Amino acid sequence: MTRRVVITAAQAITPIGYGQDAIRRSLMAGQSGVKPLRDDGLLTQHISCQVFGSVDYAIDYQFTRSDKKTMGPVAYYACQVAKDVLADSGLGQEFITSGRLGVAFGSTHGSPTVQRDIYRTFFQDLDKGFKGIGAVDYLRSMVHTTAVNITRMFGITGRVVASSTACTTSAQAIGFGYEAVKYGMQDAMLCGGSDEYDTTTVAVFDNLLACSAAYNHAPSRTPRPFDRARDGLVVGEGGGAVILEEYEAAKRRGAPILAEIVGFACNNNGGDLILPNQDGIAQTLKLALADARLRPEQVDFVSAHATATKMGDIIESQAINAVYGEKPLVTALKSYTGHCMGACGVIETIMTLSMMEAGFIVPTLNLEEVDPRCAALRYAREIIDIKIDVAAIQNFAFGGVNTCLLLRRSESL
Amino acid sequence: MLSRDEISRIIIKILVDDFEFKDPKLDDNLRDAHGFDSIDAIELLAKIEKMLGFSLTRAEKEAAMDIRTINDILNYLDTIQRRREI
Incomplete structure (x- = not known):
């Protein structure tokens, strides 16, 4: 027997604002969060890409010293959004610490800032050694630092899943959280992901010639998903969290229900670790539809992964067309934030929730002339007022990992 | 060798600046009054090594785990410094 799973709280820290209201305002205003790359005194001057999706506003963290000592920057984002969603959900402290709430939260690779501090030891005088x-x-830098700092801060005693699959990290977190509740392993899950400001990620993509470099003089004009003049992705930072609950329990306690998760799928291309794979992507989308028992034509909106790389966008557009045809409206939300890596899945989910709630779809920013090779889709080219009943959020990662989440609007529950 | 007063001033400054102690007293229980735990103790020992200018042995560090108050820290450092002088 399976159970229905709903989202009862959602919050994010993104390059276009902190919190659902700020994010929605930026989306509606067509505001980009891409800014000049900040100097890290290390790699910045050697990288061709000089732009970054930046969280450039102050956040009033009110963590105690005891909490802060095991947290790197990535866990600050994670714990702040976790604090927000726990408060917004209205879940009581007794439930939070009962073992019936778990955490599925990840990041690309923990805290690179702290890892850099550790590596500095190798370049110190030998007599100082490892001191x-x-x-x-380790606690501040490790791969599961976000998930366990959340459990520590709020006394959460349920299961911990710390996915770390680059760009599909937080989509997997939501998906695995959904499955944990759906199959009765937990009654609720706090899910999401975060990634901190990090130039090594930019350098990696830059070396692969996958980063945007032609718009350094005009950061907000890139990334340009599906556009003929796109020249690569823009790395970003941020974090997001959602609370997933079993539907009947959420309804009983009068929780705010933002949407139902009706389907999730995750697969692997089973081959190349970098190149996008149309068959692998299409298979994920079909598996998610099967999980949700939905037909392709029931999907109204697709939040595309669309990082604005030359090949990735073409392959993804073809996969979307192969599965859904030209019916759903498609938007690439990374055009607003840049690619927030481990956080992109949850941030794009939260943006989609916001549009489902308010009844509109924003266009892809910087999509001025659609690349003919991506043309077989129905793009939102301006803000469209529309009721979204079912939305798909898709993400793909290095390593050949693909995910697709399917959401249903709360009013139709 | 640093005097007890000098060490006391340095230690209290570290506890206030780096460990956010508020108005520490010499006989406060570090854990109960200021939330100072074993991880903090390891961090403090690293700062103490920097202050003393030499490394503590494993046995000396393990002995530090019995410390409960600032006065205990001062007594501990007294013993460490005297042992090195011999």
């Missing part, structure tokens, strides 16, 4: 490594540096 440059702090007692808590």
Whole structure:
């Protein structure tokens, strides 16, 4: 027997604002969060891409010293959005610590900032040895630092899933959280992902010639998903979290229900670790539809992964067309934020929730002339007022991992 | 060798600046009054090594785990410094 799963809270820290209201305002205003790359005194001057999806506003963190000592920047984002969704959900402290709430939260690779501090030890005088490594540096840098700092801060005793699959990290977190509730392993899950400001990620994509470099003089004009003049992705930072609950329990306690998760799928291309794969993507979309028991024509909106790389957008557009045809409206939300890596899935889910709630779809920013090779889709070219009943959020990662989440609007529950 | 007063001033400054102690007293229980735990103790030992200018042995560090108050820290450092002088 399976159970229905609903989203009862959602919050994000993104390059276009902190919190659902700010994010929605930026989306409606066509505001880009892409800014000049900040100097890290390390790699910035060697990278061709000089833009970044930046969280360039102050956040009033009110963490205690005891909480902060095991947190790197990536966990600050994670714990702040976790704090927000726990408060917004109205879940009581007794439930939060009962073991019936779990955490599925990840990041690309923990905290690169703290890892850099650890690596500095290798370049110190030998007599200082490993003493440059702090007692808590591992806790602040490790891959599951976000998930367990959340459990520690709020006393959560349920299961922990710390996915770390680059760009599908938080989509997997939501998907695995959905499955944990659907199959009765937990009654609720706090899911999401975050990634901090990090130039090594930019350098990696830059070396692969996958980063945008032609718009350094005009950061807000890139990335340009599906556009003929796109020249690559823009790395970004941020974090987002959602609370998933079993539908009947959420309804009983009068929780705010933002949407139902009706389907999830995750697969692997089973081959190349970098190249996008149309068959692998199409298979994921079909598996998600099967999980949701939906027909392709029931999907109204597709939040495309669309990072604005030359090949990725073409392959994805062909996969969308192969599965859905030209019916759903398609938008690439990374055009607003840049590619927030491990956080992109949850941030795009939250943006989609916002549009489902308010009844509109925003266009892809910077999509001025559709690349003919991506033309077989129905793009939102301006803000469209529309009731979205079913939305698909798709994400793909290095390593050949593909995910698709399907959401149903709360009013139709 | 640093005097007890000098060490006391340095230690209290570290506890206030780096560990956010508010108005520490010499006989406060570090854990109960200021939330100072074993991870903090390891961090503090690293700062103490920097202050002393030499490394503590494993046995000396393990001995530090019995410390409960700032006065205990001062007594501990007294013993460490005297042992090195011999």
